[in-house]
Every structure is written in C-alpha cells, then in structure tokens.
Amino acid sequence: MDVGVGEEEVExxxxxxxxxxxxxxVFGGVLPYVPQYQEIQRTSNTDGFSTRVCLVLLLANILRIFFWIGRQFELTLLLQSVVMxxxxxxxxxxxxxxxNSNRVATKQHHITDLDLRYFWCWSGFEDYLLFCFAxxxxxxxxxxxxxxxxxxxxMLGSLAVLFEAMLGxxxxxxxxxxxxxxxxSVKMVxxxxxxxxFKTTYFVVNESPxxxxxxxxxxxxVDVAILLQVFYYGQESRAKLG
Incomplete structure (x- = not known):
C-alpha cells in the first residue's frame, strides 16, 4: 500500500x-527580450538591437508551425512558436x-516599394505585418x-531550425x-x-526531432560568441579611454 502511494506521489x-x-x-523564450525592450524604451534608440533577430525568429517559428502540421510533436513547442x-x-x-519618432523629414520606405536595399528596414509596422502574412x-x-x-x-523542420540556429x-x-x-542588452544575451x-537539454530529454x-x-x-564580443569591445573601449 505504501509503495503504491509512494509511486503515485512520484508520478x-x-x-x-x-x-x-x-x-x-512556452514563455521562457520571451524573457530575454524584456530587458532589450526596456532598454529601447529607456533610451529611445534602436541602434544597438538588430531587428533582423526578429526576422529570423518570425521565419523560424512560422516554419515550425507548418512543420508541426506535418509532423505533430509536442504541443508545447507549437505554443512556444505562437508566443514567440x-x-x-x-x-x-x-x-x-x-x-518614426526619431526620424527627421527623411523618405519613408515601404514593402510595396519593392526595393531590396531597404528590405526589413521599412518605416511602418504594417509593412512587417504584410510580409509575415504573405x-x-x-x-x-x-x-x-x-x-x-x-x-x-x-525539410520544413530542417529549415525552421536552421533559421532558429541563426538567431544570434x-x-x-x-x-x-x-x-x-x-x-x-547583455542581459538579453x-x-x-x-x-x-535549457531548451537543448529539454529537447534531448524529451527525444524531440x-x-x-x-x-x-x-x-x-553563437551566444557565447556574442558574449565574447561584449568582453572584447569592452576591453577595447577601456583601452581607448586609457
């Protein structure tokens, strides 16, 4: 009897x-972007953050959703994609x-211009939504x-993870x-x-694809490489100041 109760508790x-x-x-992937979001709000400057990170993650997670349609794996990973x-x-x-608030009378660029020079450098949020929809x-x-x-x-799954691997x-x-x-934001990295x-360990333990x-x-x-950049450029800045 005690053994049965013990097994139930363990289970x-x-x-x-x-x-x-x-x-x-599902929600942990959002956390790295909270400090970066706050940093952009605080400084009203986006120069330090590459919006192409958003491009990579949008492509990766849209592809992952269609991969899930073709091969149903954990629902957790599907929900993670939606949240991301x-x-x-x-x-x-x-x-x-x-x-847009910092722009001073410069020409705006839109997806409908079909100008590859300004791909993913559009002026309106609607342009990004249109791209994602298309x-x-x-x-x-x-x-x-x-x-x-x-x-x-x-192949769809491989493309999804290839894009995600390029995140950083x-x-x-x-x-x-x-x-x-x-x-x-170093906190973001x-x-x-x-x-x-954590998620790599999760994938291995749960025998994900x-x-x-x-x-x-x-x-x-890639994360480690970016942290090395933080150290290297920080050292270089201190050397110049010295």
Missing part, C-alpha cells in the same frame, strides 16, 4: 515538474515607433501541396559592424544562453 511530482518545464519552454511570433511583433512595433500564406499553400511528402515535412547571427554581425555592443542550454537539439547547440555557440 504526481514528475507530472508537475514536466508541466513546469513546459511552461518555461507575438513577442517579435511587439519588438518590431516598438522599434518602428521609436524610429510568407505565411506562401508556406500554407506549399505545405498544402506537399503535406503527404515525408521528405518535404522533414544578425546581432553578432551588427556588433561587428558597429565595433561595439552599446545599446544591446545571457538569457538567450540560459534559455538555449534531432533538428531541434542541433539547432540549440548552434545557438549556444
């Missing part, structure tokens, strides 16, 4: 732990608002045509271009790293 505790881990997976898409749209909305419709159409193809579904690259490149990490370590933990490992490496 209940494990279920609670699993539920908690799922909640962290909403978060990236919120970040873009803030960036557009700040940039990309989603294109993915829906192609997925509808090839949903029965296992190769296509796996726009920020890494922008830091390199600026030769500075000023304006970028530290939370990226913590989140990527291999694409996910490969993506997580790549993201960890």
């Amino acid at each position: 209940r505790a494990w279920s609670l732990l699993s539920w908690g881990a799922s909640c962290v997976m 898409i909403l978060t990236m749209l919120a970040m873009l909305h803030l960036c557009c608002s700040v940039q 990309f989603t419709m294109m993915c829906a159409f192609i997925t509808f045509l090839f949903l029965d193809s296992t190769l296509f579904v796996e 690259l726009p920020q890494l490149l922008q830091n390199f271009q600026n030769q500075s990490t000023r304006g970028m 530290l939370l990226w790293l913590a989140g990527d370590v 291999a694409q996910f933990w490969v993506c997580g490992t790549a993201q960890i490496l």
Whole structure:
C-alpha cells in the first residue's frame, strides 16, 4: 500500500515538474527580450538591437508551425512558436515607433516599394505585418501541396531550425559592424544562453526531432560568441579611454 502511494506521489511530482518545464519552454523564450525592450524604451534608440533577430525568429517559428502540421510533436513547442511570433511583433512595433519618432523629414520606405536595399528596414509596422502574412500564406499553400511528402515535412523542420540556429547571427554581425555592443542588452544575451542550454537539454530529454537539439547547440555557440564580443569591445573601449 505504501509503495503504491509512494509511486503515485512520484508520478504526481514528475507530472508537475514536466508541466513546469513546459511552461518555461512556452514563455521562457520571451524573457530575454524584456530587458532589450526596456532598454529601447529607456533610451529611445534602436541602434544597438538588430531587428533582423526578429526576422529570423518570425521565419523560424512560422516554419515550425507548418512543420508541426506535418509532423505533430509536442504541443508545447507549437505554443512556444505562437508566443514567440507575438513577442517579435511587439519588438518590431516598438522599434518602428521609436524610429518614426526619431526620424527627421527623411523618405519613408515601404514593402510595396519593392526595393531590396531597404528590405526589413521599412518605416511602418504594417509593412512587417504584410510580409509575415504573405510568407505565411506562401508556406500554407506549399505545405498544402506537399503535406503527404515525408521528405518535404522533414525539410520544413530542417529549415525552421536552421533559421532558429541563426538567431544570434544578425546581432553578432551588427556588433561587428558597429565595433561595439552599446545599446544591446547583455542581459538579453545571457538569457538567450540560459534559455538555449535549457531548451537543448529539454529537447534531448524529451527525444524531440534531432533538428531541434542541433539547432540549440548552434545557438549556444553563437551566444557565447556574442558574449565574447561584449568582453572584447569592452576591453577595447577601456583601452581607448586609457
């Protein structure tokens, strides 16, 4: 009798732990962007944050949703994608608002201009929404045509995680271009790293498709590279001041 009760308690505790881990997976990805959001609000400056991070995550999570349609894996990861898409749209909305308030009589650029030089550098938040809508419709159409193809579904998953693995690259490149990490929230990158370590472990433990933990490992490496930039450019700035 005691053994049965003990097993029930262990099972209940494990279920609670699993539920908690799922909640962290769904909403934990939002946390890194809170300090960056606050930093942009505080300084009214978006120069230190690469909005292409938003592009990468939007593409990755839209693709992941269609991957889920073709191959139903954990519902947690589907919900995570929905939450992340909403978060990236919120970040873009803030960036557009700040940039428009700081703009002084310069020509505005819109997606309808069809000018690749200003791709993802549009003036209106509506332009980003239109792009996301068009990309989603294109993915829906192609997925509808090839949903029965296992190769296509796996390729969709690989594309999703490939984009997600590139998450930190726009920020890494922008830091390199600026030769500075000023304006970028270090807390955001530290939370990226913590989140990527957690989710990669989650993927391995839950035996998620291999694409996910490969993506997580790549993201960890990029996070570390950005933190090294923080150290390097910080040292360089101190040397110049000295």
